[in-house]
Amino acid sequence: MTIKLYDLVGEDKSKPFSPHCWKVKMAIAHKGLEFESVPTSFVDIDKMENGGFSTVPLIRHGKNLVHESFEIALYLRNSYPDVGDRLFHGEGGIALSRFVESWTLTQLHTWIAGWAILDIHNMLDDENKVYFRESREKRAGKTLEEFVSNREDSIPELVKILNAMNLMLKKQPFIGGRYPRYADYIVFGAFQWLRVVSGLHMIPKGTRMLEWLERMLDLHDGLGRSVPQANT
Numbered sequence: 328m329t330i331k332l333y334d335l336v337g338e339d340k341s342k343p344f345s346p347h348c349w350k351v352k353m354a355i356a357h358k359g360l361e362f363e364s365v366p367t368s369f370v371d372i373d374k375m376e377n378g379g380f381s382t383v384p385l386i387r388h389g390k391n392l393v394h395e396s397f398e399i400a401l402y403l404r405n406s407y408p409d410v411g412d413r414l415f416h417g418e419g420g421i422a423l424s425r426f427v428e429s430w431t432l433t434q435l436h437t438w439i440a441g442w443a444i445l446d447i448h449n450m451l452d453d454e455n456k457v458y459f460r461e462s463r464e465k466r467a468g469k470t471l472e473e474f475v476s477n478r479e480d481s482i483p484e485l486v487k488i489l490n491a492m493n494l495m496l497k498k499q500p501f502i503g504g505r506y507p508r509y510a511d512y513i514v515f516g517a518f519q520w521l522r523v524v525s526g527l528h529m530i531p532k533g534t535r536m537l538e539w540l541e542r543m544l545d546l547h548d549g550l551g552r553s554v555p556q557a558n559t
Protein backbone atom coordinates (compact mmCIF):
# COMPACT_ATOMS: atom_id res chain seq x y z
CA MET A 328 0.00 0.00 0.00
CA THR A 329 1.54 3.30 -1.11
CA ILE A 330 2.08 5.93 1.57
CA LYS A 331 0.62 9.36 0.82
CA LEU A 332 2.95 12.10 2.07
CA TYR A 333 1.92 15.74 2.34
CA ASP A 334 5.13 17.44 1.25
CA LEU A 335 5.95 21.15 1.49
CA VAL A 336 6.60 22.96 -1.81
CA GLY A 337 6.93 26.50 -3.09
CA GLU A 338 5.84 27.83 -6.49
CA ASP A 339 7.87 25.11 -8.25
CA LYS A 340 6.27 21.88 -7.07
CA SER A 341 9.28 19.83 -8.22
CA LYS A 342 11.48 21.32 -5.47
CA PRO A 343 10.16 20.18 -2.10
CA PHE A 344 12.32 21.72 0.62
CA SER A 345 11.02 20.91 4.11
CA PRO A 346 13.74 19.30 6.28
CA HIS A 347 11.12 17.34 8.21
CA CYS A 348 9.53 15.96 5.02
CA TRP A 349 12.97 14.97 3.67
CA LYS A 350 13.69 12.92 6.80
CA VAL A 351 10.43 11.04 6.25
CA LYS A 352 11.06 10.44 2.52
CA MET A 353 14.50 9.00 3.27
CA ALA A 354 13.05 6.80 6.04
CA ILE A 355 10.30 5.48 3.74
CA ALA A 356 12.88 4.69 1.03
CA HIS A 357 15.15 3.07 3.65
CA LYS A 358 12.30 0.67 4.49
CA GLY A 359 11.95 -0.16 0.77
CA LEU A 360 8.45 1.33 0.64
CA GLU A 361 6.79 3.54 -1.96
CA PHE A 362 5.35 6.97 -1.36
CA GLU A 363 3.23 9.38 -3.33
CA SER A 364 3.90 13.06 -2.60
CA VAL A 365 1.03 15.49 -2.28
CA PRO A 366 2.60 18.89 -3.03
CA THR A 367 1.38 21.18 -0.25
CA SER A 368 2.07 24.89 0.15
CA PHE A 369 2.16 26.70 3.52
CA VAL A 370 -1.39 28.04 3.08
CA ASP A 371 -2.71 24.58 2.12
CA ILE A 372 -1.43 22.88 5.27
CA ASP A 373 -4.59 23.47 7.28
CA LYS A 374 -6.70 21.90 4.49
CA MET A 375 -4.89 18.52 4.60
CA GLU A 376 -7.19 15.60 5.44
CA ASN A 377 -10.12 17.93 6.24
CA GLY A 378 -8.11 20.09 8.62
CA GLY A 379 -6.74 19.85 12.11
CA PHE A 380 -3.02 19.97 11.30
CA SER A 381 -0.73 23.00 11.26
CA THR A 382 2.52 21.40 10.09
CA VAL A 383 3.87 18.89 7.58
CA PRO A 384 4.89 16.10 7.34
CA LEU A 385 1.67 14.14 7.61
CA ILE A 386 1.19 10.69 6.10
CA ARG A 387 -1.93 8.75 5.18
CA HIS A 388 -1.34 4.99 5.09
CA GLY A 389 -4.60 3.10 4.56
CA LYS A 390 -6.77 4.03 7.50
CA ASN A 391 -3.84 5.43 9.50
CA LEU A 392 -2.90 9.10 9.67
CA VAL A 393 0.48 9.83 11.25
CA HIS A 394 1.77 13.33 12.00
CA GLU A 395 5.28 14.60 13.00
CA SER A 396 8.49 13.32 11.44
CA PHE A 397 9.82 11.31 14.41
CA GLU A 398 6.40 9.69 15.00
CA ILE A 399 6.25 8.74 11.32
CA ALA A 400 9.71 7.15 11.47
CA LEU A 401 8.66 5.12 14.54
CA TYR A 402 5.42 4.14 12.79
CA LEU A 403 7.40 2.82 9.81
CA ARG A 404 9.74 0.92 12.13
CA ASN A 405 6.90 -0.65 14.10
CA SER A 406 4.67 -1.39 11.09
CA TYR A 407 7.45 -3.02 9.07
CA PRO A 408 9.83 -4.73 11.52
CA ASP A 409 13.05 -6.05 10.02
CA VAL A 410 15.90 -8.14 11.35
CA GLY A 411 18.38 -5.80 13.06
CA ASP A 412 15.95 -2.85 13.08
CA ARG A 413 17.99 -1.17 10.34
CA LEU A 414 16.36 2.27 10.61
CA PHE A 415 17.03 2.79 14.35
CA HIS A 416 19.08 -0.18 15.55
CA GLY A 417 17.10 -0.77 18.73
CA GLU A 418 15.81 1.23 21.69
CA GLY A 419 19.23 2.82 22.25
CA GLY A 420 19.20 3.98 18.64
CA ILE A 421 15.80 5.61 19.13
CA ALA A 422 17.04 7.43 22.25
CA LEU A 423 20.24 8.62 20.54
CA SER A 424 18.24 9.75 17.49
CA ARG A 425 16.22 12.00 19.79
CA PHE A 426 19.46 13.69 20.84
CA VAL A 427 20.49 14.05 17.19
CA GLU A 428 17.10 15.64 16.50
CA SER A 429 17.54 18.14 19.37
CA TRP A 430 21.08 18.97 18.24
CA THR A 431 19.92 19.42 14.65
CA LEU A 432 17.00 21.66 15.61
CA THR A 433 18.93 23.87 18.03
CA GLN A 434 22.21 24.11 16.07
CA LEU A 435 21.67 23.50 12.36
CA HIS A 436 18.06 24.60 11.88
CA THR A 437 18.64 27.83 13.78
CA TRP A 438 21.67 28.65 11.65
CA ILE A 439 19.99 27.64 8.37
CA ALA A 440 16.85 29.68 9.11
CA GLY A 441 19.06 32.73 9.67
CA TRP A 442 20.75 32.19 6.32
CA ALA A 443 17.91 30.97 4.13
CA ILE A 444 14.75 32.73 5.29
CA LEU A 445 14.63 35.23 2.41
CA ASP A 446 15.57 32.51 -0.13
CA ILE A 447 12.61 30.43 1.13
CA HIS A 448 10.31 33.44 0.74
CA ASN A 449 11.53 33.96 -2.82
CA MET A 450 10.58 30.37 -3.77
CA LEU A 451 6.91 30.91 -2.87
CA ASP A 452 3.94 32.11 -4.92
CA ASP A 453 2.36 35.48 -4.07
CA GLU A 454 -0.23 34.19 -1.61
CA ASN A 455 2.34 32.13 0.29
CA LYS A 456 4.84 35.03 0.24
CA VAL A 457 2.36 37.17 2.16
CA TYR A 458 1.72 34.42 4.74
CA PHE A 459 5.41 33.60 5.14
CA ARG A 460 6.60 37.20 5.46
CA GLU A 461 3.89 38.14 7.98
CA SER A 462 4.35 35.06 10.19
CA ARG A 463 8.17 35.12 10.17
CA GLU A 464 8.56 38.89 10.59
CA LYS A 465 6.14 38.81 13.54
CA ARG A 466 8.18 36.01 15.14
CA ALA A 467 11.58 37.64 14.46
CA GLY A 468 10.57 41.24 15.18
CA LYS A 469 12.37 42.41 12.01
CA THR A 470 12.00 42.24 8.26
CA LEU A 471 13.26 39.23 6.31
CA GLU A 472 15.76 41.52 4.59
CA GLU A 473 17.10 42.72 7.98
CA PHE A 474 17.22 39.12 9.16
CA VAL A 475 19.69 38.09 6.44
CA SER A 476 21.53 41.38 5.91
CA ASN A 477 24.77 40.19 7.58
CA ARG A 478 24.42 36.51 6.84
CA GLU A 479 27.97 36.14 5.48
CA ASP A 480 29.22 37.04 8.98
CA SER A 481 27.61 33.86 10.34
CA ILE A 482 29.76 31.46 8.26
CA PRO A 483 32.41 31.01 11.03
CA GLU A 484 29.59 29.96 13.36
CA LEU A 485 28.48 27.30 10.86
CA VAL A 486 32.06 26.03 10.60
CA LYS A 487 32.07 25.63 14.40
CA ILE A 488 28.74 23.80 14.36
CA LEU A 489 30.10 21.41 11.71
CA ASN A 490 33.12 20.50 13.88
CA ALA A 491 31.11 17.85 15.73
CA MET A 492 30.14 16.14 12.46
CA ASN A 493 33.63 16.36 10.99
CA LEU A 494 35.23 14.91 14.12
CA MET A 495 32.79 11.97 14.25
CA LEU A 496 33.26 11.27 10.51
CA LYS A 497 36.98 10.60 11.12
CA LYS A 498 35.89 7.32 12.76
CA GLN A 499 32.88 6.19 10.72
CA PRO A 500 31.15 6.90 7.40
CA PHE A 501 27.69 7.56 8.87
CA ILE A 502 26.22 8.89 12.13
CA GLY A 503 24.66 5.43 12.46
CA GLY A 504 28.10 3.79 12.11
CA ARG A 505 28.78 1.63 9.06
CA TYR A 506 25.29 2.21 7.66
CA PRO A 507 22.97 5.21 7.46
CA ARG A 508 20.15 5.23 9.97
CA TYR A 509 17.37 7.62 10.99
CA ALA A 510 19.91 9.83 12.82
CA ASP A 511 21.62 10.39 9.45
CA TYR A 512 18.30 11.28 7.85
CA ILE A 513 17.60 13.84 10.59
CA VAL A 514 20.83 15.72 9.83
CA PHE A 515 20.45 15.12 6.09
CA GLY A 516 17.02 16.81 6.19
CA ALA A 517 18.65 20.01 7.45
CA PHE A 518 21.38 20.09 4.78
CA GLN A 519 18.95 19.13 2.03
CA TRP A 520 16.77 22.08 3.07
CA LEU A 521 19.79 24.41 2.79
CA ARG A 522 20.92 22.76 -0.48
CA VAL A 523 17.53 23.11 -2.22
CA VAL A 524 16.76 26.63 -0.95
CA SER A 525 20.16 28.39 -0.88
CA GLY A 526 22.81 26.01 -2.18
CA LEU A 527 25.91 24.85 -0.28
CA HIS A 528 28.52 27.38 -1.44
CA MET A 529 28.94 28.73 2.11
CA ILE A 530 30.30 25.38 3.39
CA PRO A 531 34.10 25.16 3.12
CA LYS A 532 35.14 22.66 0.43
CA GLY A 533 36.95 19.47 1.41
CA THR A 534 35.16 18.94 4.72
CA ARG A 535 34.21 15.40 5.73
CA MET A 536 30.66 16.56 6.23
CA LEU A 537 30.35 17.37 2.51
CA GLU A 538 31.70 13.89 1.64
CA TRP A 539 29.06 12.40 3.98
CA LEU A 540 26.41 14.54 2.26
CA GLU A 541 27.44 13.15 -1.15
CA ARG A 542 27.03 9.61 0.25
CA MET A 543 23.61 10.56 1.57
CA LEU A 544 22.58 12.05 -1.78
CA ASP A 545 23.55 8.76 -3.49
CA LEU A 546 21.29 6.65 -1.26
CA HIS A 547 18.04 5.10 -2.48
CA ASP A 548 18.76 5.63 -6.18
CA GLY A 549 19.73 9.24 -5.62
CA LEU A 550 16.43 10.26 -4.01
CA GLY A 551 17.91 13.45 -2.50
CA ARG A 552 19.83 14.29 -5.65
CA SER A 553 16.61 14.15 -7.69
CA VAL A 554 16.01 17.74 -6.57
CA PRO A 555 18.73 20.10 -7.81
CA GLN A 556 20.88 22.31 -5.65
CA ALA A 557 19.92 26.00 -5.70
CA ASN A 558 22.41 28.42 -7.18
CA THR A 559 21.58 31.61 -5.36
Ligand SMILES: N[C@@H](CCC(=O)N[C@@H](CS)C(=O)NCC(=O)O)C(=O)O
Nearest residue numbers: 345346347381382383384395396397
Ligand atom coordinates in the same frame (compact mmCIF):
# COMPACT_ATOMS: atom_id res chain seq x y z
N1 LIG B 1 8.13 18.74 14.93
C1 LIG B 1 7.60 18.75 13.58
C2 LIG B 1 8.01 20.03 12.87
C3 LIG B 1 7.35 20.19 11.51
C4 LIG B 1 7.48 21.59 10.94
O1 LIG B 1 7.90 22.55 11.62
N2 LIG B 1 7.11 21.71 9.66
C5 LIG B 1 7.12 23.01 9.01
C6 LIG B 1 7.69 22.90 7.59
S1 LIG B 1 9.40 22.47 7.61
C7 LIG B 1 5.68 23.47 8.83
O2 LIG B 1 4.82 22.69 8.50
N3 LIG B 1 5.41 24.77 9.04
C8 LIG B 1 4.11 25.30 8.86
C9 LIG B 1 4.07 26.80 8.94
O3 LIG B 1 5.11 27.42 9.17
O4 LIG B 1 2.98 27.34 8.71
C10 LIG B 1 8.08 17.50 12.84
O5 LIG B 1 9.17 16.99 13.17
O6 LIG B 1 7.37 16.99 11.96
